[in-house]
Amino acid sequence: MLRLVGPTHGVAISPPVLLAPMQGITDRIFRDLVAPLGGVGAAVSEFVRITVAPTSRKVVRRELGPPIGIPVGLQLMTPDENHLAASVANAAAAGAAWIDLNFGCPAPVVFSKCAGSALLAHPERIARIVATAVGATGLPVTAKMRAGISSPAHLRELVCAAAEAGAAAVTLHARLRITSYDEPATWAWLAEAKSALTHCARPVPLIGNGGVECAADVARMRAATGVDAVMIGRAALADPFIFRAAAGGAPPTIAEAVGWALRYLDELGGGGPKAKQLVRYWRCAGMLDEATRSALLRGPADAIRPWFAAQASGRETVNTVSPPPTVQTTVPSR
Ligand SMILES: Cc1cc2nc3c(=O)[nH]c(=O)nc-3n(C[C@H](O)[C@H](O)[C@H](O)COP(=O)(O)O)c2cc1C
Known part of the structure; x- marks a missing residue:
């Protein structure tokens, strides 16, 4: 402390x-x-x-x-x-x-x-x-x-x-x-x-x-x-x-990472420069390869939330640390 x-x-x-x-x-x-x-x-x-x-x-x-x-x-x-x-x-x-x-x-x-x-x-x-x-x-x-x-x-x-x-x-x-x-x-x-x-x-x-x-x-x-x-x-x-x-806790699952990103993007209103900024920095749970990052950065900011949402379109129920108010979705199992 x-x-x-x-x-x-x-x-x-x-x-x-x-x-x-x-x-x-x-x-x-x-x-x-x-x-x-x-x-x-x-x-x-x-x-x-x-x-x-x-x-x-x-x-x-x-x-x-x-x-x-x-x-x-x-x-x-x-x-x-x-x-x-x-x-x-x-x-x-x-x-x-x-x-x-x-x-x-x-x-x-x-x-x-x-x-x-x-x-x-x-x-x-x-x-x-x-x-x-x-x-x-x-x-x-x-x-x-x-x-x-x-x-x-x-x-x-x-x-x-x-x-x-x-x-x-x-x-x-x-x-x-x-x-x-x-x-x-x-x-x-x-x-x-x-x-x-x-x-x-x-x-x-x-x-x-x-x-x-x-x-x-x-x-x-x-x-x-x-x-x-x-x-x-x-x-x-x-x-x-x-x-x-x-602090010794578990690294995030893809489900947690996606749940967090979607909540953040929703708070931002979906797109805008901060959505691109998120893509520029994002290294969480190994879910974004460099080719995809470049493609997302070249494309419109409005395409970023749908891309994250698509990562959540599989089978595993999102297990967020604190349940998001709006996003309860699924992701592919790893
Ligand atoms: C986009 C950006 C904005 C920053 N804004 C501030 C700020 O408002 N006040 C501040 O003291 N430092 C600011 N910093 C510096 C960071 O607080 C920190 O010192 C710096 O990023 C180094 O830490 P890191 O290597 O862990 O990123 C900023 C850094 C970045 C990249």
């Missing part, structure tokens, strides 16, 4: 495996469907940018949605302390389990405004932002960052800046700002950050992130680096059952 300790409130994350924030993927629909599968200790919202006014409670409520049975942290992104205290207070009042601060987003539009990963060049600004957020709430505040912009030379300084400013934990995405998502994550940086956070003036836990591709990678990352918890990003869309498997 990972415990985030705030000035007056704590958050227990059990098991210590988190769903990563991913803009355009881990929205409330996705979180809602993944949490009941088991093994998800907590999730973080997509980032919410603070711009010319404090983030309102309404925006936070819309981002979080109704409770889903696991703690959900609200991620804020800001270049400075302007409107931060009020945004944090609003997020706390609107039901965030904790506040996460984004120091990792590499997008040019964010970088040019000196937010997200641009702050990795300014550990003193990271410290001021964290301290301001911590001073505005009794909830835990966490900081999520990459290992640097173009080099990990300041990694120790960066993670310690966040910890010593009052962060309850640091999440390290073990890539640089310039590293593409196709390149491997460097887990050695997690071990280095863990050592730094253990020996800094205010030791706090480290959440490791980057490059988890299968359930076994969760234990592998913990053993190789000593991180206190693991955060899973893209592999959660590739296989939403990865959390359950990492």
Whole structure:
């Protein structure tokens, strides 16, 4: 279990495996469907940018949605302390389990405004932002960052800046700002950050992130680096059952995988860009070969739900972990 300790409130994350924030993927629909599968200790919202006014409670409520049975942290992104205290207070009042601060987003539009990963060049600004957020709430505040912009030379300084400013934990995405998502994550940086956070003036836990591709990678990352918890990003869309498997549960059957995909597509309204995104990532239960993936990506998005439904047109009754409200169907036996 990972415990985030705030000035007056704590958050227990059990098991210590988190769903990563991913803009355009881990929205409330996705979180809602993944949490009941088991093994998800907590999730973080997509980032919410603070711009010319404090983030309102309404925006936070819309981002979080109704409770889903696991703690959900609200991620804020800001270049400075302007409107931060009020945004944090609003997020706390609107039901965030904790506040996460984004120091990792590499997008040019964010970088040019000196937010997200641009702050990795300014550990003193990271410290001021964290301290301001911590001073505005009794909830835990966490900081999520990459290992640097173009080099990990300041990694120790960066993670310690966040910890010593009052962060309850640091999440390290073990890539640089310039590293593409196709390149491997460097887990050695997690071990280095863990050592730094253990020996800094205010030791706090480290959440490791980057490059988890299968359930076994969760234990592998913990053993190789000593991180206190693991955060899973893209592999959660590739296989939403990865959390359950990492917790020792069974890998998904084709029936479960199909049932989940159909529920997700139904929530999306059937097609659209997120249906294509699902196909791009999907690796669940070995049901989608590369030729079929390419064909589905070339075809219309509206053809994707029927393809998944056709995988369910066989003989085996779907045995979903939590029965879907609308889909009770059959799949070919394996
Ligand atoms: C499409 C996409 C959107 C993302 N959006 C966010 C975000 O809103 N906030 C954030 O801190 N990180 C974001 N990330 C980074 C992930 O949280 C995570 O750090 C990264 O995907 C590495 O983990 P992985 O290798 O397990 O995917 C995003 C990543 C992707 C691929």
